[in-house]
Amino acid sequence: MIAVNIGKIFLKAYNEKHGSAYQAKNFFIEKYFPLFFDEKKYMQWVTNSPFVQGIKKGAPPSPAERRERLATLTEKVSDSAADASIAIGFPSLDLTATTSGQLTNLNIPLNEEDVYLSWIGSGLGVGIQGGLSILFDRPSLLLDIFQGWEIYREYLNKTIQLRGNQINTWNGQWVTHRYNPRVYDNNDPTANFSGISATTDGGLEVSTQSWVALMYGISSTYPDSQMTGYVYNLGQTNTTVGFIPFRLPQIQRPVHLYEKYFGTSSRDQAERLFGTAFGFEKACQMGAIGINAMEPKGLREFILNGKMPIYNRQDEKKVINFNTYQIWLLAMLNKEQLWEKAHQFAISLNQYALSSEKGKKDKTNHVNTVLSSTTTKQFINNLLVVVEEAADKIPFVEMGKLVHEMPDDNVPYFLTLVRFQFASISK
Structure with a gap:
């Protein structure tokens, strides 16, 4: 259901920006389907959906077969109850399935538009390390994610080795790149993009982005606000972490303090140390992502046990680590x-x-x-x-x-x- 709301917010923003009047079904057929499913390599893999049923590895559907699958989906949307195979984020109607949670006997009104909106919203999920994704409801952010869809499709079409079905992972890399003023060039959006890495079998894939790098980018673009994200995972089993507030000024604070006291020459190395004390899912258990979640790994023993640190000015890496600890402590003191x-x-x-x-x-x-x-x-x-x-x-x-x-x-x-x-x- 959350994906429906995100799709609705996006589609309204898209129509306002482009002066169009798309309904969800038309947008899905004219924009979403051609990008995501009407090529040899898909951008998204939706388990049990008509687009993936019966596909064998190494034998992608032909153009005619892909159109048949689209027709099957639209027919099921018209004639069947909404479940996980045709509506993204919805439960399976099979009570024994691992994705059958959140079932209710309440008669929740749903229509065809909601089903197509769920697809659109699902394509806007931002994947991060740990297998989780985040749905944001900021219209301008959603439009920027959409900008990356066409670029991902171009990468898939021109790069034979690059595997598909990574739209959420791509969104995480794209937003981080798009919102990094030090690397992003509006005249050449893919310049300096470094989100693709080699796999062990000689192929290529979009590498998963850390939540810290992602939120640095978002907080640099929206520095004076709090943003709420819905954190989840859809797979063989569905995981719901819930709605998490991201306190963007707090996320920016340690980086700004580091620049003030230690300059910009080692800023990139320091940025990678913040937020490493524990994983993102554990950070969400704090109830909000702010300065607490930015704690660098290894500092806790100094705080709890009164351990005396050792300063080695000859080791640049250790000096940066040492200074990062100090800055996080100062940021916590506020x-x-x-x-x-x-x-x-x-x-x-x-x-x-x-x-x-x-x-x-x-x-x-x-x-x-x-x-x-x-x-x-x-x-x-x-x-x-x-x-x-x-x-x-x-x-x-x-x-x-x-x-x-x-x-x-x-x-x-x-x-x-x-x-x-x-x-x-x-x-």
Whole structure:
């Protein structure tokens, strides 16, 4: 049913843009079918539909056979109850089938237009790594996805090795490419496109895009808004994750902060690190995709266990990883002034450690104890020793006051940021 609504939104936007008056059935027959199914290689594989029933590998239907299959579909739409074989996203009417979920005894009014709209909407799903797809309801985004349909068809027709039936995967690559201002050329839309890769058997396929790269692109085009997407998978069994809000300004925030503090030379490498702590489906369990979901892999142990990071300025890859951790922590704190606060406190701790009498490690041990803190109570208790011993007590008293007044949720992030700043300064 969701695909029906997406198809309706798209068709309205398409008619307004082109000054046309397409109904869903006419659009399907005149636009959708020629692109998706009226060639040797399909753009979409709909299980149990008339377009795929009886097809043998290596023996695509002839033009006449493809027209016969279209006629079969239109006849079934007119005469049969809507099920998964003729309406995309609908359940099977067989109660024993793995796609028979969401059945109801309610008489939901459906018409032929809804069935054709479900096909149109299904072609607008955006596939990402992990086997999931997302349906967005933003008209301008849907029109941009449609622009990629014709380009995908051109690729399939001119590239013998490229396998078909990847429309959702293609949409993910296309949107990411289309919304990347650093590579997209409006005069040559396929220039710099890098979404096709080799397979192990010597063929080619559209590679699956990461959700982070996709949402970077969308958030750069719609930077000041929240967008809701329907996350799902249609296959041998159907998976419904549900409606997920994408907080686009939050998704952009760590990238902008990274550029501000570390420049653009390593931005691309840093972008690939954000959002790697867990998979997209787990991120959806948070209820919304925002800055939390952008957490880089490997940082959690520093936050939870008070582990001290190691800074190696000779290893560029590790430096980028190190800086990415810091930026995500700052983005989570959502208060840029805390960057300077953490930096100054790290300097004060380093100066205190260096003030130990020759041959003694007592003040260094004090600092290590403070840095191992993960809660407000631990931090205040461990800081008291430093306050008593320090020649200049003011920066430590001020930091104790800052942490004491900080929301409890922010304290572990701030203390982790201090550890990273100290690791960098002490080197």
